[in-house]
Amino acid sequence: MDNIKLNKIAEYIQNADAIVIGAGAGLSASAGLLYSGKRFTDNFNEFIDKYGMQDMYSSGFYPFETEEEKWAYWSKHIYLNRYEFPVGKVYKDLLDIVSGKEYFVITTNVDHQFYKAGFPKERVFATQGDYGLLQCAHGCHKKLYDNEALVYEMIEKQKDCKIPSELVPKCPVCGGNMEVNLRCDEYFVEDEEWDNSLANYEKFIEENQNKNIVFIELGVGMNTPAIIKYQFWRMTNKLKDAEYICINLNEAYAPGAIMNKSICINIDISEAVNDLKKLIK
Incomplete structure (x- = not known):
């Protein structure tokens, strides 16, 4: 079943006019950035x-x-x-998958992994800050x-x-x-670069909302679901040609309203992205 889903995800990505990656802590955990043990x-x-x-x-x-x-x-x-911590392979694999496509990244991660992997800063919106x-x-x-x-x-x-x-x-x-x-209290500083990143994200959505747009959610939990998960669900439901992909170990699901436009797969993200890279190449 996972192979069938992965092939379908690869097809979604290859046919997409625009891709929005939404990344949470589960993506970095899959890369080895573990906070426990x-x-x-x-x-x-x-x-x-x-x-x-x-x-x-x-x-x-x-x-x-x-x-x-x-x-x-x-x-x-x-x-x-x-x-x-060096850049995780899964981040480099993601960049390989979306290179050559129109894409944007929104992430709640604060570990700088997307930038380390080579994602251009004008294509990344790190909403919650940066450890650095x-x-x-x-x-x-x-x-x-x-x-x-x-x-x-x-x-x-x-x-x-x-x-x-x-x-x-x-x-x-x-x-x-x-x-x-x-972002832990009302004093969180959103500087000029943060404002520019938000503007870039909103512009990307506006310019691509009527195209075949694919939302890929990776490792997003329920700590701050409103930032990525709920946004992706809402836009997938609202936009005619939108599709939703959720890859998350033991936490991949979608609401019934968008189930016919969604693929959810419970699998280690690094494993899934590595397989997708092979399928798409």
């Missing part, structure tokens, strides 16, 4: 012993008492998930700051789950604390 315990043993942490996702919400402790954790989190950027914690101004050099210095100089106080980042405008540019 051995990858977590191997890298955070000190933090596990001290704070009782269980995985990188829940640890991101830990109420650290000091900024020195918070940034000791976050520098390692950012280093592992943004800088140290810092912002004022209270959003006092709409500018973002690259954190790579600072993160490496925090990694090098931290001791006993703390960084030196002089490395705690402070807002250059208001003097307050800084945060990673992640």
Whole structure:
């Protein structure tokens, strides 16, 4: 049955005038960017012993008492998930599949994998931020700051789950604390590049909505379904020549209203994309 579905998906992609990829955390997990298990315990043993942490996702919400402790954790989190981890093969395979087609990517992932794989930034809308950027914690101004050099210095100089106080980042405008540019509260900074990416996405949809447009959802869960999943369902239902593909291990489904325009396959995304690349080539 999976082979039949994969062949049909390949046919959808080959016949598409435009493709919209919607990517969630499941795509990066399939690439090996896991937030739990051995990858977590191997890298955070000190933090596990001290704070009782269980995985990188829940640890991101830990109420650290000091900024020195918070940034000791976050520098390692950012280093592992943004800088140290190489581009996943599934991302490069995706680029191979859509190269030569009209396509756009909307993603809730903040790990920079699409950019690392070579997707042009004008074709990607990362709605929830980027691990590699810092912002004022209270959003006092709409500018973002690259954190790579600072993160490496925090990694090098931290001791006993703390960084030196002089490395705690402070807002250059208001003097307050800084945060990673992640959408977690009302202070999330949407800078000029974010605005441009949104405009590019909306323009792509507008220009291709009356064509044979295929929405491909990869690894999107129910944490923030309104950003990608519900949008894709709504547009597939509304647009006459739209089709919906959902690939997700154990979570692939579509509502009854669009079932006749949908293909949902419960399979590892890396495996499915690798097979699709062979079928399409």
